[in-house]
Amino acid sequence: MTTLIDQIIIPSETLLTFVFSMFLAIVLGTAIALIYRHTHRGLNYESSFLPTLVVLSPIVTLVMFFIQGDLVLSLGLVGSLSIIRFRTPIKDTRDMAFLFWTIAIGLGIGTQNWTIAVLATLILGALMLVFYLIKYGRPIHAEYILIISGERRFDDTPMKTLADMGGIDVQLRSREQEGDRYEIIFELRFDKTKLSSIDDTVHLLQAAEGVHKVSLLAPQLALPM
Missing domain, CATH: 3.30.70.260 (ACT domain)
Structure with missing residues (x-):
């Protein structure tokens, strides 16, 4: 009975760390989505892509909290992900870059590298804005x-x-x-x-x-x- 109670009760320090990490992941995911919308060059974009960018970081953060150094659990996670097949084609390589960006931020926050995650978001966000302002990559x-x-x-x-x-x-x-x-x-x-x-x-x-x-x-x- 005591063991069951110990498993149910979450230490306050762990709970605060989890809540702060999820909040930070949502904030940074929202910032990435806003940068994507502001720097988008096409006529239109998928309306569901922005919410995807927002929720992807906290989802990855949650996954990292679940595994937390558990080798067996991490191997099981890799095996389960290999079963999932994503059937939605990504036409723009820029969309792929933003997806990897949000995943990387989720990994960083999930491992409690909060400062690095914030700095990386600021640096990559500034880079994307510079590319947009100088029209980098547009045909001459x-x-x-x-x-x-x-x-x-x-x-x-x-x-x-x-x-x-x-x-x-x-x-x-x-x-x-x-x-x-x-x-x-x-x-x-x-x-x-x-x-x-x-x-x-x-x-x-x-x-x-x-x-x-x-x-x-x-x-x-x-x-x-």
Whole structure:
């Protein structure tokens, strides 16, 4: 009976350590989620990803409190995790980095390395903000797919003028002809400062005789051909 009571009653020092660790893990997980949301560059992100970042650190912290040097329990945990299969694909490697970040913070807090966990969050958070502010990793050149469809003879004078400009690479990707109707696809690669020249060319093509439609698509939005 005494042994059972000893197992139920948690020492106050251990309880305070656990509560503080869980609270710190939630705070740092929330900070990581806020940094992710602020530095996200895409059009949108999974709404469930932010809560995942918040709860992942305290979950890992809880796991570390459970094992606490117990070799048998840690081996059993590894075996159980090997059974779990994550079927949600992670499309952005940046999301993977944030997941590892939250897991590492949970491991640090769970082993009571509180100071290191806080410093690591501050350093990595500052690094992510610097990358976001200097636009690190963003492409210097813009790439677009130009689709021209119409009938009769296609006047390629605007495209030749565009190709003769410096800093603009124009490549013919495909040409389909069916009777008088045609569809021509060009691949454009240019410095972003040349975007006004591209717009002028698109307007000239739209005004050309026989041209029905001119579409300018980003490569990630274009259909595979």
